[in-house]
Amino acid sequence: MDRRTEISRSFFDYLNKKAFPYVVLRNADQITTHLGHDIDMCIDKKRVGFFEEVLREFCLLMKLDAYSTQQISYFNVYVIYDKENQFFIRIDTFTAFDYRGVPILD
Numbered sequence: 001m002d003r004r005t006e007i008s009r010s011f012f013d014y015l016n017k018k019a020f021p022y023v024v025l026r027n028a029d030q031i032t033t034h035l036g037h038d039i040d041m042c043i044d045k046k047r048v049g050f051f052e053e054v055l056r057e058f059c060l061l062m063k064l065d066a067y068s069t070q071q072i073s074y075f076n077v078y079v080i081y082d083k084e085n086q087f088f089i090r091i092d093t094f095t096a097f098d099y100r101g102v103p104i105l106d
Contacts, residue, residue: 038090045095
């Protein structure tokens with residue numbers, strides 16, 4: 001498992017440990033097997049502050065940096081940066097979305 005995927009898996013384990021509710025919007029299987037691009041997730045708008053707190057805690061424990069790079073009323077972009085290995089993981093969080101853009105699977 002590459003380092004990006006390892007950190008991604010650890011981050012979601014940490015979110016689960018903190019009982020933080022979230023929904024991964026696409027490619028959920030890649031988050032813990034082979035992280036490809038960014039991570040798209042939906043979180044409750046009322047819990048954005050808690051998400052940021054959990055992200056900071058996780059990065060402090062893992063000796064990583066966390067940045068908020070874009071904030072709009074319904075869309076925030078966060079970046080986990082690993083200085084030592086020089087890579088980043090982009091996390092796009094949506095607090096609202098148009099249901100017509102979400103595929104419904106049987």
